[in-house]
Amino acid sequence: MSSAIGLHSFALPSQPEISSGGGTRDNEQADRECLLILDGRALDRECLASALEDHDLGMAVAAMGTIEEWRIKKDSYAPLSAILFNLGGRKVTDQRISDEIRSISSEFSSVPVILLADTDDISQILVALECGARGYIPTSVGIDVCVEALNLAAAGGIFVPASSVLSMRHLIDSGSRDPRPLTTMFTHRQAEVAQALRRGKANKIIAYELNLRESTVKVHIRNIMKKLKATNRTEVAYKVNDLFGEGAPAEE
Template sequence: MSAEVVHVIDDDADVRQSMAFLLTAAGFTVRLHESAVAFLAVLAEARGGCVITDIRMPQMNGLELQRRLDELKAGLPVIVMTGHGDVPLAVEAMKAGAVDFIEKPFDDEVLLSAVRAALARRARESARDARTLEIQGRIKRLSEREREVLDRLVAGKANKVIAFELGISPRTVEIYRANVMTKMQADSLSELVRMALIEDRAP
């Protein structure tokens, strides 16, 4: 059974149960929710996994749910289920951040493939976020002078130029540069630059 939870949100109890049977048989852990509002009420406990939601529901529809999850930065990939004529709404949901939509009635394998793709995407994003936090931690451990040298290295400046700008000798710049490489655990200047760019793109 997968440790990742697939949250199924639909106001039709029969749909919820049939999807639970399908997903459980495929090895997924499933949680059922009768409405978007009910799901949001337990969102704090919903760590990991993905969401499959119907687009048309009372109180809050799938599009409104997607927008709310985006505002909350929930980090849960959303797959939207649509009935006949609801494709425009599904497209709006994807523009708001949903990863996929499937049209009812759908083939079982279409749904399972969408879930696998959503969970794989979440895994990639989780790994990337962990990497970003790790790099941010390394940068925070740099001294003020080391950070100044790093910023200039990333800007493509030569040691002599950095030495002139900071009022230190080129040899001292080399020492700081070596310290930065060690603290950042970078094997090359290109890797160091990639790390710094990841940190710059972090939210």
């Protein structure tokens, strides 16, 4: 990578590249739309810009530390075709990051914003799309995939890694199965009380609806907590949902 950067910086001074250092472009670059790389780390953004240019991206590349820097220098560049926001190890679920993505997506509504991040966790990807991103590229992919993803987003598509989508299969499969009945772990009465706890009902209400003494309800709750190794009512509700599903019947 270092030799490639040296070649661009020194061996070919008559063919300057767009970089974070300025707004010079040759005639060929002036005819192309521009990819804006946003990354606060100078070495990372410059290496990424060089690698993308070397792999026939089809766009000129501008590498900036912040969106404010782009606002100042934008007149020196061709119109934007896409924005690549490199998060590195930061999470989309962090409020500051999600707010920044929303702000950039809103300001550049006609320009697709693509995220580059170290994680391919599906929850991060879904939040990114909700914030307005038009693509999510994990750093685990190669440069060729990155180029294809950027061109797809620039053409109006949305790129997400296939590995993350496939990781959702177990959720789909588990959702299609009938929930286990609570009576596989509890007695009939305990199952009824567990259902009521899951709905957040108070002991008095449970006793009234099940025609039990309140003291009996408390005994059932203690036994349920022991079986689930739960320490409070909230944990009981969570564990019942986790083990048996939202729609678990009290009896077969």
